[in-house]
Amino acid sequence: MQQQIRAGLLQTFEGEILLADLLHAYPNAQIEDSSMLDRVAQIIEQASFINTDTATRKPDNLALGTRVMALGKELSQQQRLVAGYRKLLRELRMEIDRLADNSAAPHPLGQWLDEAEATLAADGDIIDQPLINETFLRVMTAQATVIPSGHEFFVEGADSILEAGLRGGLALNYGCSNGNCGLCKMRVVSGDTRKIRHHDYALTEAEKGLGYILGCSHTAVSDVVLEADEAQGSADIPKQTIPLRLKRIERPSADVLIVSTRTPRTNRLRFLAGQRATLSVDQVGSALYPIASCPCDDMNLQFHIALNPGDAVAKYLAEAASSNDTLMLEGPNGSFVLDENSPRALVFIAEGIGFASIKGLIEHAMALDTAEQIYLFWITDDDAPPYLNNLCRSWNDALDNFAYRPLPASALQNLADHLDTQLQPAAASGLDFYICARESLREQCEQYAERQAIPARQLLFETI
Numbered sequence: 099m100q101q102q103i104r105a106g107l108l109q110t111f112e113g114e115i116l117l118a119d120l121l122h123a124y125p126n127a128q129i130e131d132s133s134m135l136d137r138v139a140q141i142i143e144q145a146s147f148i149n150t151d152t153a154t155r156k157p158d159n160l161a162l163g164t165r166v167m168a169l170g171k172e173l174s175q176q177q178r179l180v181a182g183y184r185k186l187l188r189e190l191r192m193e194i195d196r197l198a199d200n201s202a203a204p205h206p207l208g209q210w211l212d213e214a215e216a217t218l219a220a221d222g223d224i225i226d227q228p229l230i231n232e233t234f235l236r237v238m239t240a241q242a243t244v245i246p247s248g249h250e251f252f253v254e255g256a257d258s259i260l261e262a263g264l265r266g267g268l269a270l271n272y273g274c275s276n277g278n279c280g281l282c283k284m285r286v287v288s289g290d291t292r293k294i295r296h297h298d299y300a301l302t303e304a305e306k307g308l309g310y311i312l313g314c315s316h317t318a319v320s321d322v323v324l325e326a327d328e329a330q331g332s333a334d335i336p337k338q339t340i341p342l343r344l345k346r347i348e349r350p351s352a353d354v355l356i357v358s359t360r361t362p363r364t365n366r367l368r369f370l371a372g373q374r375a376t377l378s379v380d381q382v383g384s385a386l387y388p389i390a391s392c393p394c395d396d397m398n399l400q401f402h403i404a405l406n407p408g409d410a411v412a413k414y415l416a417e418a419a420s421s422n423d424t425l426m427l428e429g430p431n432g433s434f435v436l437d438e439n440s441p442r443a444l445v446f447i448a449e450g451i452g453f454a455s456i457k458g459l460i461e462h463a464m465a466l467d468t469a470e471q472i473y474l475f476w477i478t479d480d481d482a483p484p485y486l487n488n489l490c491r492s493w494n495d496a497l498d499n500f501a502y503r504p505l506p507a508s509a510l511q512n513l514a515d516h517l518d519t520q521l522q523p524a525a526a527s528g529l530d531f532y533i534c535a536r537e538s539l540r541e542q543c544e545q546y547a548e549r550q551a552i553p554a555r556q557l558l559f560e561t562i
């Protein structure tokens with residue numbers, strides 16, 4: 099169908115095709131058969147690591163009213179300013195006319211003023227679409243800025259500040275997500291917030307007086323500045339034990355399982371992208387697996403599991419498990435995490451199943467949206483494409499700052515040559531490298547870093 103669209107044989111308007119045109123091109127298409135639509139919905143759900151449920155993102159009336167009121171105030175200030183400039187122009191015109199009173203020729207300043215006013219009038223007819231979009235965004239969302247980090251995120255609809263912050267890639271401090279523990283306490287420095295759910299944790303009168311709120315139980319009504327704790331590294335993340343419900347098991351290749359799970363709503367996993375967790379199955383065993391999803395969705399956790407002989411949990415998941423089974427999770431573990439404050443471009447290198455940790459890091463980097471450029475190199479063991487090749491290609495196609503290159507197994511012999519070719523003209527010393535591969539690749543990566551004068555803190559290596 100895409101070939102027909104590109105060739106102009108099928109017309110589209112804003113990405114949509116008329117049903118009549120579609121049936122003309124594909125007379126045998128079964129429109130009532132929704133299996134393809136179901137499949138598309140499933141692909142969208144899997145491709146989007148952030149909950150796309152827009153129904154919950156509409157701002158409520160109070161938030162809308164407050165934001166419209168703020169915009170109204172701004173508009174009235176601007177109108178007063180414009181009225182003042184108009185008056186000034188009228189007076190200037192009168193002054194110029196008075197100067198030119200005794201002269202037959204028009205005053206040059208008067209001519210200049212005529213031209214300037216004509217240009218302004220013409221500019222006034224231009225519709226400034228980016229400004230319209232920005233204004234609409236300001237009505238639909240509130241911007242939150244966290245101090246002292248300076249991190250920013252948008253609060254959509256009636257999302258809690260905590261949910262919105264996590265979705266924005268921040269590692270905010272929290273525990274229960276439901277108003278019991280008080281760990282998400284933060285101070286509102288400026289702006290308005292509103293309580294959206296009851297919380298059992300009681301703030302003291304002194305805390306309330308200082309502007310403290312619980313991020314999991316409040317939303318932002320206007321743009322806000324918040325003083326909040328954020329995890330600085332894996333040492334700040336507590337160990338947790340959480341029951342997981344098995345949602346789905348897929349087998350994208352002969353030796354890999356993708357296991358999608360869900361935590362209870364009131365007992366989510368706080369973790370950093372790139373970390374691992376131990377999964378246990380009663381009377382089967384337990385094993386440590388990389389979390390292949392983003393902390394911005396702390397309820398829906400994904401694991402990529404290699405079907406290694408001797409891994410009893412993997413064998414159980416491949417052969418005996420069914421959806422709604424319960425697994426126990428303990429963790430998270432590991433310090434293969436993103437340097438959130440780095441301004442450098444990011445280079446991710448995965449070997450085989452090493453993509454699991456890399457996927458979490460990439461999704462986290464996308465949520466943060468601060469990296470100017472992201473490179474992904476995925477080395478596979480055989481000639482078949484990587485097991486989530488289409489996902490990586492969709493990132494490559496959808497994001498201007500994302501470059502994906504699958505590499506054959508032979509690249510393991512001369513990875514440095516591939517990097518030299520692909521990363522130019524970027525200077526490697528100005529990049530952050532995250533590599534998840536077999537131990538045998540470590541020495542080659544370290545030699546590359548030495549040759550390119552890449553500081554040790556800019557190259558993180560995790561063994562599969």
Ligand code: FES
Pocket residue numbers: 272273274275276277278279280281282283299312313314315
């Ligand atoms: S996370 Fe526990 S009270 Fe907010």
